Amino acid sequence: MPTPFIRCESYAEGYAELIIDRPAARNALCRSLTDEMAEQLARLADDTHVRVVLLRAEGEHFAAGADLKEMLGMSAEQARATDFAGCCAPLGSFPKPVVALVQGFALGGGCELVEMCDIVLAAENAVFGHPEVRVGTMPGAGGSQRLPRLVGMAKALDLLLTGRRMEAHEAERSGLVSRVVPTERLLEEGRQVAADLASLSGEILRLIKQTARAGADLPLEQGLRQERAAFHHSLSLPDRVEGMTAFLEKRAPRFNSPS
Numbered sequence: 001m002p003t004p005f006i007r008c009e010s011y012a013e014g015y016a017e018l019i020i021d022r023p024a025a026r027n028a029l030c031r032s033l034t035d036e037m038a039e040q041l042a043r044l045a046d047d048t049h050v051r052v053v054l055l056r057a058e059g060e061h062f063a064a065g066a067d068l069k070e071m072l073g074m075s076a077e078q079a080r081a082t083d084f085a086g087c088c089a090p091l092g093s094f095p096k097p098v099v100a101l102v103q104g105f106a107l108g109g110g111c112e113l114v115e116m117c118d119i120v121l122a123a124e125n126a127v128f129g130h131p132e133v134r135v136g137t138m139p140g141a142g143g144s145q146r147l148p149r150l151v152g153m154a155k156a157l158d159l160l161l162t163g164r165r166m167e168a169h170e171a172e173r174s175g176l177v178s179r180v181v182p183t184e185r186l187l188e189e190g191r192q193v194a195a196d197l198a199s200l201s202g203e204i205l206r207l208i209k210q211t212a213r214a215g216a217d218l219p220l221e222q223g224l225r226q227e228r229a230a231f232h233h234s235l236s237l238p239d240r241v242e243g244m245t246a247f248l249e250k251r252a253p254r255f256n257s258p259s
Contacts, residue, residue: 005033008040014198015052015191016044023059029109030067034087041090051202053094054194055117056101056187062126063110068135088141092116095206097197101190102126103183107165112139115146118209120176121190122168123183128176129165149216151175201239201255 007019020027100117106128132138148156151174171177181189211230215223239255246253
């Protein structure tokens, strides 16, 4: 039986770690790896004990891009028939918060994974980029669409058209990265963020993510209407009563809603 490229570890605090584990290939994204990721995400979406997912990678690099050896042997017809470009889509539509921990290279498809996540912690040695243009192709898993929404069109086209790399602090200033942390503290900081999020209401976390992401593609007035509807729905949830009561009683809340 082949060794899996994706590992999943769950913690009592209410979060799970999804670990890319192909370090010998710089965690290059082959089809087997992305299929395994999709299977794990489907399971985690239904797991009511998991409120948050921490996405990280073993080795020196997060993911150096697609597996070019695999891609070179694939025709356009095969790519369309197998939906090769859509293989990472389950991460982009995952309903619960996803925190990414990035060290080393996050290039091409690896950068596209980052662009799908909600909170991105980057080690000081992290490097981001879309070098697809330099090997005669282009992003296919959302890079040309998500990157402009995150960093603006001018910065996105600079990166997409030149294929240049962007270091961690530039990525933070541009809006791709939430925060930069010392490389040696990346895992510790990431687990703290995940545990903190997992201590909150799972139902409210999902509602906030859904509302913010859906509203980003709507005209402002329509997005505001959607937010008001979501807010009014939140007032009907038991966790609202528990959270406000705990605050007034000066104690930690005990949220029990399913994730």
